[in-house]
Amino acid sequence: MKPCFIFGTRPEVIKVAPVYLYFKNQGENAIAVATAQHREMMDMMLQVFDMEPDYDLNVMTHNQSLNSIVARVMERLEPVLLKESPDIIFVQGDTTTAFTAALCGFHLSIPVAHIEAGLRSGDLYDPFPEELNRRLIDVASKYLFTPTKRAKENLLKEGIEEKRIFVVGNSVVDALEYVKSKIDMNSYRERLVALDDYILLTLHRRENIGEKMRSVLRGIAQFIDEVDLRVVFPVHKNPRVREIVNQEVGNNPRFILIEPVDYLQFLSLLDGARFVVTDSGGVQEEAPSFGKFVVVARQTTERPELIEAGFGLLSGTSQESIYKALIEASQNRLCISENPFGDGKTSERIYKITRGEGI
Incomplete structure (x- = not known):
């Protein structure tokens, strides 16, 4: 063949x-x-x-x-x-x-x-x-x-x-098994952030760029100011994404803005996070392998298995809906271990x- x-x-x-x-x-x-x-x-x-x-x-x-x-x-x-x-x-x-x-x-x-x-x-x-x-x-x-x-x-x-x-x-689960066999997650993470408790954030999707992304960031900022948490945010290279991020949270000390990370670095951040906020499809699949709850900052998801299995929720993109979803995520305790993917x-x-x- x-x-x-x-x-x-x-x-x-x-x-x-x-x-x-x-x-x-x-x-x-x-x-x-x-x-x-x-x-x-x-x-x-x-x-x-x-x-x-x-x-x-x-x-x-x-x-x-x-x-x-x-x-x-x-x-x-x-x-x-x-x-x-x-x-x-x-x-x-x-x-x-x-x-x-x-x-x-x-x-x-x-x-x-x-x-x-x-x-x-x-x-x-x-x-x-x-x-x-x-x-x-x-x-x-x-x-x-x-x-x-x-x-x-x-x-x-x-x-x-x-x-x-x-x-x-x-096949993302195959990829994760490959990576887990090769690296020490803790050592990778410590090279990036000196934090023990944080939310991991990724935002880049095309349809969110603009006011939706601004609302998501405002909702997160509102939440972390109340609960004294940090957000680790590898910022996408897209110039429009960077402009919005810098305007909305660039001066907020609770947002730890870092350059895009490689796959191993990202998985180490995922492994150490309290939970994840993302508009990515792939992250929705990767998080269950690490037992992490996911707030999906989108209007729809093509991966409803994540929600049905109890690993996440669909938050929408308004400031209010993001804020409410983060409160729920912070209180969530996963009761299952089987990966739906x-x-x-x-x-x-x-x-x-x-x-x-x-x-």
């Missing part, structure tokens, strides 16, 4: 890497293609997993638009696929890279495998453009590897044939299915 794994962002590398490495360890002639949709953060993740792409499309430009990313990925990926003639293309999640790679593969009649298929928020514009991307990828894919039974049910409701759908768990054997299952061996 000659599989081709295509990725371009930090979250994609996290979830593609364990699958790619499993295939390589089985002796498969696996090819890694990086689009570098997010150059710096993608490169940081490749170092964590000791991966070196066979091809780097280097598509990122300053102030890039979604359409420009699609155009550059399509133009630069097709010659690679024509040259290598892979038997199957693997894409992950819902990025512009994943969507464009799936479309390119479909145009070339190369089977597409979608890692983390079937996620749905129910709102085509939230998250944007991810919700549309993931739906289109699922339509174009031969193999739909869903992280949960609910994701499979989403696909069945849309009329996708059951024979194309496989519940395999989420998997057991760390997703990569093995994907390998066996694509090799025709079943689960």
Whole structure:
């Protein structure tokens, strides 16, 4: 088998890497293609997993638009696929890279495998453009590897044939097991912050940038002023995000603003946090592996399993709703231990299915 794994962002590398490495360890002639949709953060993740792409499309430009990313990925990926003639293309999640790679593969009649298929928020514009991307990828894919039974049910409701759908768990759990075996979380964390009790915050999602993000930060500021807590906040590189953060909380000593961290550093911060506030999809999946409660600062989530399993709540983005959610999170005591997103054997299952061996 000659599989081709295509990725371009930090979250994609996290979830593609364990699958790619499993295939390589089985002796498969696996090819890694990086689009570098997010150059710096993608490169940081490749170092964590000791991966070196066979091809780097280097598509990122300053102030890039979604359409420009699609155009550059399509133009630069097709010659690679024509040259290598892979038997199957693997894409992950819902990025512009994943969507464009799936479309390119479909145009070339190369089977597409979608890692983390079937996620749905129910709102085509939230998250944007991810919700549309993931739906289109699922339509174009031969193999739909869903992280949960609910994701499979989403696909069945849309009329996708059951024979194309496989519940395999989420490869992020595989990635976390890989990392936990390699580092001392405490030593990593101590190099970043000298705190024993804090909230971990991440904010970057496109649809939150603007007044929603300002309201989230104001709600958090209101809460931590009352309870005497600190917030550790790795601030995204996006200039618009940084402008808002600096204006709203740049002078608030309770906010510990730090530069973006690599994956190992982030997991060490997650491991030490009291709970997490985030608009990220990936963090919603990572937190349960560390037993952390999550306040999801969004209007919708395509990962309702987190809420149903008791690991989080959906707060919305108004100052009042964030404030109330933080009060509830501070009082929360998790009563379950089972991770709703998997057991760390997703990569093995994907390998066996694509090799025709079943689960």
